[in-house]
Amino acid sequence: MVEDGILFLNEVDSTNTYMRHLLDGEEESVQEGLMVCTEFQSQGRGQMDNTWESAKGENLLFSLLLYPTFIAPSDMFLISQAVSLGVKDMLNIYCGISGISIKWPNDIYWRDKKIAGILVENFISGHSIESSIVGIGININQKEFLSDAPNPVSVSQISGKEFNVNECAVVVRKAILDRYILLLNAKLDKIRDDFFASLYRREGLFKYRDAAGEFMAEIDDVLPHGILVLRDEDGRRREYAFKEVEFIL
Secondary structure, eight states, rough: OOOOOHHHHHHSSSSHHHHHHTTTGGGGGOOOEEEEEEEEEOOBEEEEEEBBBTTTTSSSSEEEEETTTOOGGGHHHHHHHHOOOOHHHHHEEEEEEEOEEETTTTTTEEEEEEEEEEEEEEEEEEEEEEEEEEEEEOOOSSOOOOOSSSSBHHHHHSSSSSOOOOHHHHHHHHHHHHHHHHHTOOOOHHHHHHHHTTTOOOOSSSEEEEETTTEEEOOOOOOETSSSSEEESSSEEEEEEETTTOOOO
């Protein structure tokens, strides 16, 4: 049953896969803004086929459907930026957590620990984005993490409180859609500026690693198509696509 735009499931292999099945053959009948939320994913995915650890019923696991046909494929990174900001808004305002940042391209961090991950799958038709399935995992109430993920943290660990996961789903859906409405209203500079201001390690020199080795640099810019621009100690600009550079924590 769908309540307030959210379909709650007990268990599914992957909410992104489930959403894709809903769309297959009947895209016009699936309303934009639908959220598929589950207590447990048996095959939860992150970026580049990484897995996402989550104890059953303790965290927020969902996919959100968008139809951003007004955004050119070359500007698809705007979707990731808006979604990341929506998650950050929810954690800041509803959960009352300060120190939240966005680790390029779209991981959500609290200090040096990862609190949420985002996987955006865009489906392109011709010269427009036909649909976007936004898969998100947010650590809400989990206290112990057993995988070899290096730096997970949850809302409960930070705040010392537990939250109703279903209520969190309602709040984060609205927060993301509020940011998406800014895109609809062509407030693109607002999204880009807020994203840059929210970046993890936005100010100062930090250690990074690329194919040539380790180096010190600061974040100089994020280009409209999502390329990260670093400026190293010698003042040279270095441009990186996703997975071409590593943040050394």
